[in-house]
Amino acid sequence: MPVKRIVAHNQFIKTFYFAHRLKAKPGQFVWLWLPQVAEKPFSVGWQTESEFGLTICQVGPATQKMFQLKVGDKVGIKGPYGTHYDVRQAKNIALVGGGYGSAPLSFLAETELNKNPLLNIDFIIGAQAKNLIFIRPQDFNQKIIYHFTTNDGSQGEAGLATDALERLLKKGNINYLATCGPELMQHKVVELAVKYNVSCQISLERYMKCSHGICGQCVVDPLGIRMCTEGPVLDKELALQISEFGLYHRGPAGERIDF
């Protein structure tokens, strides 16, 4: 399908919009095929009744080619796939997004507030510096309370997203946590969820290759489950059974790579 519009958030992050009613749930992903180049999985970062958006960070040769896409260029889209976030009956939820991991959480926040306007959402967004933060509060539901953290203090407070989360958890009213972003940050979020006994879901990014659930590249130790199918969104209880969570992942050849 053709690219409908493109928003460049900064040098490294762009959102590509498509005029298609995708019906994805927050946390799910699609495969984007760039003919002659590659097919890669991307989380859905935005969705309405008539369009959806993929927020893409330039990380390698394939995304570099994707950044050259222009409005009207045709790409293949398959999906949605995978598990999704589910806030269940929670009334007060906290979201912790690191870098481009903030995009699917912004989709979650909008979706849940549309369903339940009484929901309280604290959205913690962490980044290395101000120029890497692409979420603008004015673009979203005004009920969302934002907490920005940057390593250098160039936006919001200086420090880690997980420090801001712990302060929030100490108040004691949060009853659901969702996180997406760098794995070590997500691991820390799970530790805090355990410490404060809060329901929590993460999104475990693994190298996905075949788009059909059979290549085994995204299978995690020791459970043998596929992150493209039984993931990527996992309850913290399941995440804690994954011995490689926060320690290592597998690359394109199936080789182990430590975090």
Add this chain to the structure above:
Amino acid sequence: MLHMSINLTTTLAGLKLSNPTILASGILGVSQASLNKMIENGAGAVTVKSISLEARKGHQTPIITTYEEGMLNAVGYSNPGAKAAAEEFCQLARLKAPVIASIIGQSPDDFKKVWQMLAGSGFAAIEVPLSCPHTPGYGTMAGQHTPAMSARITKELKRASNLPIIIKVSPNHPNMVEVAQAAESAGAAAICAVNSAGPGMQIDLETASPVLGFKIGGVTGPAIRPIAVRCVYDLYQAIKIPIIGTGGITTGHDAIEMLMAGATALGIGTAVYYHGPTVFKKITDEMSEWLASHGYQSVKEVIGLVHQN
């Protein structure tokens, strides 16, 4: 339940299998955890994703695409190399079913070197695909699918290991039977038939581009099942060593058909896409049901049955 009394156990080249299904090479076989999951789901044995001497990233994505009755793949033998694989598959004894090593090489010497690195891992057999149709340097693209290469690689591996050697053949070449006979004469313990067909191509109309990153890929799934059945039929008449019938088996009926053609065990690959890892139990349950409803007590009774008629 009636069909619970059916005996599904079989013996393949000395390996005792709880049932005839074997996870085919290339499907979910990257890690020991994956293999264990397939065994938990009822696989009688499992085959690892093929291992080469050095690490390979494989072909560019898309590496898999599907069509009405099948699948095309051009994975390109991605694997972490023999040394890393030996570390990955270091506790195979913990698994509750035999694990078959699949090894690949560019030269006859490579196969032996790969095996020497894996020798201490606890594999139960060695499978050698001489028949991949879509990876330069390997299989049919490297001219490995010949009786001479089949005999040479079998002999080299026989010298390096006491384990059963399984040669995996191609349905795409008229010399399939000769390749299998050469392996048998050289001491191979079994033949796996067949590897993917083709290669084939799928084109996206909107962009006029081949879909697969490598443009061409091996064809698998239900569409090639009749070809696989015919290959197993031909092999059964030409060789005495057992055959792993592989190609499009998705149901219990498909499995029985392959056994009747002459297979002793059954490779299951593309069906994992259609039904997920639980496909092993689905196929064995359906086999038991069919066998029970037709008065058989053991799966072995139907092996090669078509040749009696």
